[in-house]
Amino acid sequence: MVIEDDILAKICADKRLEIARRQAVTSIEELKRQIKDVEKPRGFGRALMDAAAAGRPGLIAEIKKASPSGGMIREHFDPAALARAYAAGGAVCLSVLTDQPYFDGSPEHLKAARAAVKLPVLRKDFILDPWQIYESRAMGADCILLIMSALTDDEAHSLEELARALDMDVLVEVHDEAELQRALGLQTLLIGINNRNLKTMVTTLETTEKLSCTCPPDRFVISESGIKTHEDVLRLRKVCVSGFLVGESLMRRADVTAAVHELLGTG
Numbered sequence: 001m002v003i004e005d006d007i008l009a010k011i012c013a014d015k016r017l018e019i020a021r022r023q024a025v026t027s028i029e030e031l032k033r034q035i036k037d038v039e040k041p042r043g044f045g046r047a048l049m050d051a052a053a054a055g056r057p058g059l060i061a062e063i064k065k066a067s068p069s070g071g072m073i074r075e076h077f078d079p080a081a082l083a084r085a086y087a088a089g090g091a092v093c094l095s096v097l098t099d100q101p102y103f104d105g106s107p108e109h110l111k112a113a114r115a116a117v118k119l120p121v122l123r124k125d126f127i128l129d130p131w132q133i134y135e136s137r138a139m140g141a142d143c144i145l146l147i148m149s150a151l152t153d154d155e156a157h158s159l160e161e162l163a164r165a166l167d168m169d170v171l172v173e174v175h176d177e178a179e180l181q182r183a184l185g186l187q188t189l190l191i192g193i194n195n196r197n198l199k200t201m202v203t204t205l206e207t208t209e210k211l212s213c214t215c216p217p218d219r220f221v222i223s224e225s226g227i228k229t230h231e232d233v234l235r236l237r238k239v240c241v242s243g244f245l246v247g248e249s250l251m252r253r254a255d256v257t258a259a260v261h262e263l264l265g266t267g
């Protein structure tokens with residue numbers, strides 16, 4: 001596929017080199033052996049749907065140290081403590097950045113966060129290759145992210161199939177109508193609408209407001225990026241959004257439990 005000259009294209013080009021390096025060290029056969037010792041996935045989509053059925057906003061609280069748009073977000077960074085603090089505030093699921101070069105993340109962050117709580121965890125990374133699906137399951141991910149703008153339809157379908165065969169859920173991410181229509185061809189019910197344009201970094205909640213209305217009612221809509229306040233959550237709930245993926249605005253607060261309560265209006 002043709003990748004434009006933008007930050008997402010650069011991240012994906014670097015990611016392909018990283019995958020090739022890592023594949024040379026750890027084979028799929030070795031990852032399959034590791035998977036045998038890992039707990040079964042926790043049901044990421046189920047947790048979100050149960051929250052929605054109970055009338056609660058499905059907060060996916062993100063553990064993210066740095067980002068291309070935000071620079072260094074949190075110097076003092078303890079993934080296990082952050083996971084416990086998010087769970088105490090009422091998060092339904094966690095999202096953990098595992099990309100190192102651009103987000104200062106690590107698979108170790110995911111393992112530490114997941115071991116500290118009972119919440120299901122999304123591996124937040126740029127998944128381009130089947131090898132990463134095995135790697136995700138081996139590190140304990142309950143759900144993986146597929147970004148439509150980084151994948152062809154064939155790639156998205158085969159990556160989804162493999163993730164499902166390994167019992168993980170799939171969150172598919174879109175930013176415009178064309179990507180949404182392509183994403184609806186996948187089996188997953190979890191549709192993430194990213195308010196951040198990953199080419200320009202411009203972020204507006206209007207993206208969710210425009211796209212959520214065209215999403216069929218059987219899909220579970222998750223608004224991602226740029227969500228800062230309880231008013232933002234209320235605004236998005238008006239357009240049938242049930243899930244909220246929030247990172248930076250929580251991670252910049254010293255007391256993340258209090259920050260989650262404020263966001264959810266439960267403080």
Ligand SMILES: O=C(O)c1ccccc1NCC(=O)[C@H](O)[C@H](O)COP(=O)(O)O
Pocket residue numbers: 007008062064067068069070194196198224225226227245246247248249
């Ligand atoms: O956050 C970035 O700068 C970024 C840059 C390039 C690709 C992806 C990026 N972010 C990934 C995300 O989607 C966010 O981490 C997630 O939606 C949470 O967003 P926020 O609440 O704004 O931290």
